[in-house]
Amino acid sequence: MATYNLDVTKEHCPMTFVKTKIELNKLQKGDVLNVRVTEGEPLENIPKSAVEQGFTVLSVEPTEVQGIYSIRIEK
Amino acid sequence: MNFTEDQVNRYSRHILLQDVGVEGQERISSGKVLVVGAGGLGSPVAFYLAAAGVGTIGLIDGDVVDLSNLQRQIIHFTADVGKPKVISAKEKINQLNPDVEVVTYQALLTAENAQEVIKDYDFVVDGTDNFPVKFLINDACVITGKPFSHGGILRFEGQTLTYLPGAPCYRCLFHAPPPPNAVPTCSQAGVLGAIAGMLGTIQAAEALKYLTGVGELLTGKLLSFNAKTMTFRAINTKRSEHCPVCGKNPTVTKLIDYEQAVCDISDRRKT
Numbered sequence: 174m175a176t177y178n179l180d181v182t183k184e185h186c187p188m189t190f191v192k193t194k195i196e197l198n199k200l201q202k203g204d205v206l207n208v209r210v211t212e213g214e215p216l217e218n219i220p221k222s223a224v225e226q227g228f229t230v231l232s233v234e235p236t237e238v239q240g241i242y243s244i245r246i247e248k
Numbered sequence: 249m250n251f252t253e254d255q256v257n258r259y260s261r262h263i264l265l266q267d268v269g270v271e272g273q274e275r276i277s278s279g280k281v282l283v284v285g286a287g288g289l290g291s292p293v294a295f296y297l298a299a300a301g302v303g304t305i306g307l308i309d310g311d312v313v314d315l316s317n318l319q320r321q322i323i324h325f326t327a328d329v330g331k332p333k334v335i336s337a338k339e340k341i342n343q344l345n346p347d348v349e350v351v352t353y354q355a356l357l358t359a360e361n362a363q364e365v366i367k368d369y370d371f372v373v374d375g376t377d378n379f380p381v382k383f384l385i386n387d388a389c390v391i392t393g394k395p396f397s398h399g400g401i402l403r404f405e406g407q408t409l410t411y412l413p414g415a416p417c418y419r420c421l422f423h424a425p426p427p428p429n430a431v432p433t434c435s436q437a438g439v440l441g442a443i444a445g446m447l448g449t450i451q452a453a454e455a456l457k458y459l460t461g462v463g464e465l466l467t468g469k470l471l472s473f474n475a476k477t478m479t480f481r482a483i484n485t486k487r488s489e490h491c492p493v494c495g496k497n498p499t500v501t502k503l504i505d506y507e508q509a510v511c512d513i514s515d516r517r518k519t
Contacts, residue, residue, distance in 0.1 A: 191260040195251075198270050226266060 174203040181219075182211050182241055189215040190222050193246075197228055200248040208244045209236065216242050249274045255347065259301055272460040273301065277347070279459040282306035282369040284357050284385055286333040288439065289375030289399050291323035292448030293455070298341040298348050300456055305341060306369055308353040309333045320441035357381055359503035362388040371455050372396035375448065379425035380506035386411070386418035387500055390493045395458055397451040397466075402432070404440050406447035407472040409485065410454045410465040420488040420495075421470060425506045443475050 179196045181189040193208050200206060210216050220230045223246045231245040251259070251273070262268045262276070279302050283290045286309040297305055313321070313328040313336050321333075328336040334352035341350050353365060357376075366372050366388055374385045374396060382398065389396040393413040400407050411417050450471070457463050466482070473480040493500040 187264055188257065188260060191256060191263050194263060195256065195270055 174205070175201075176205045176207060178207045178209070180209040181215060182209055184215075186214050186218070190219055193219055193223070194226065197223065197226070197246065197248065202248050204248050205231065206246045206248075208246065210242055210244060212240050212242060216244075220244055220246075249277060251277075255301070258345075258347075262300065267462040268460055272462065275459050275461070276303075276456060277301050278303050279371070280304040280306070280369045281455050281459075282308065282366055282372045283375055284308050284372065284381065285375035285377065286321075286323065286337040287311070287317065287375060287377060288320040288401065288441075288444030289448040289451065290373070291321045291337070292445045293373050293375055293452045294337055294341060295323055295344065296449060296452035297455060298345045300452075301345060301347050302455075302459070303347075304349045304351060304369075306351045306353065306365070307334045307337050308355060308357055308365060309337075310354060310356040320439060320444040322445065357384060359384060359505045362503055363392055366392065366394055369394070371458050373451050373455055374398045374400075375451070378508060379431065380508055382418065383425050383506060384503060387493050387503055390417050390419070391501075391503070397454045399447050399451045401439055401443050401447050402437060404443060404475040405473065406443050406475075407470060408447055408450055408454075408466060409470045410458070410467050412465065412467050415467045416485040416487045417491065417494050419493045419500070420491040421485055423488075423490075423492055428507055440475060443473075446473065446475065 181192050184192055196206050210219055220233060223230055229247045231247050233242060233244050236243050259273045262273045263270055281297055281302050283294050286307050294305055311333050313324045313331050313333055315329050317324060323337045323340050332354050334354050338350040338352050341348055362384055372389055372394055374382055376382055385396060389411060395412045398409050398418050454465055457465055468485055469482045470485050471482045489496045492498060
């Protein structure tokens with residue numbers, strides 16, 4: 174069970190989720206993807222979209238940087 | 249297949265679709281589709297398949313662009329008048345999406361070349377304007393087990409079906425071409441330009457559904473519409489045991505070049 178990291182803080186909707194989806198598709202069962210996102214649209218929508226596509230959102234937490242959050246998604 | 253940053257961006261709206269995703273786009277990008285006829289139907293078909301990133305698009309058409317084509321054949325521009333249609337179409341596809349390899353055949357599809365031309369493709373789209381070649385495509389695809397989309401338009405109406413090996417074919421429904429004198433002549437047979445787009449985009453969607461395996465094809469169905477009332481109707485079809493090509497005792501065992509209506513021959517460029 175591995176953990177991977179992805180930063181989509183420079184992307185805009187819907188590329189934030191496109192990039193996330195591509196990385197999610199590479200996961201094996203039990204693997205976790207840590208996605209760094211900006212607050213606002215990606216913070217609201219990426220967890221929802223991940224759940225819709227059958228993944229589990231483990232946590233959504235602020236990072237050390239103001240306005241940037243980390244979403245942990247498990248396959 | 250590893251998509252580049254630009255490709256991820258270009259195909260992002262496919263990748264977002266749950267049913268398509270990266271895998272579906274990979275199947276599209278490695279798919280090979282032959283479009284027979286680069287005219288009214290072939291234009292939107294080729295355009296959307298190119299936009300979708302279909303890996304190889306084959307175009308076969310022996311005509312050159314005529315001014316009267318431009319009312320519906322949207323892949324050709326005014327400056328293309330006089331240019332072979334397959335070249336004109338290839339130029340637009342290359343501009344739209346350089347990922348796509350375009351193979352051109354500046355020829356008519358005939359009983360002699362049909363099997364050789366279609367054999368390298370995953371899916372064939374009938375975008376022709378005449379019955380002899382529609383039957384030829386059906387027979388060639390049935391005999392070689394090749395999936396294809398039939399499409400036809402006239403005036404305000406269109407019809408389409410998708411053939412897969414084992415499913416009802418075009419001949420199960422329409423046994424043979426109508427006699428040449430029963431086909432409307434050029435002066436009788438206008439067509440509303442936009443219905444070429446209506447039907448061609450349905451055919452393009454069927455080709456993309458076939459490549460990705462998404463959804464249910466128009467197999468075992470005949471979809472027809474009338475743009476005057478804007479009504480669509482899908483009827484279920486069945487294989488005919490008397491079908492001349494896929495029935496119990498087929499009489500069509502090799503390909504046939506049927507006679508064209510005189511008007512079709514003398515005035516091909518206007519059709």
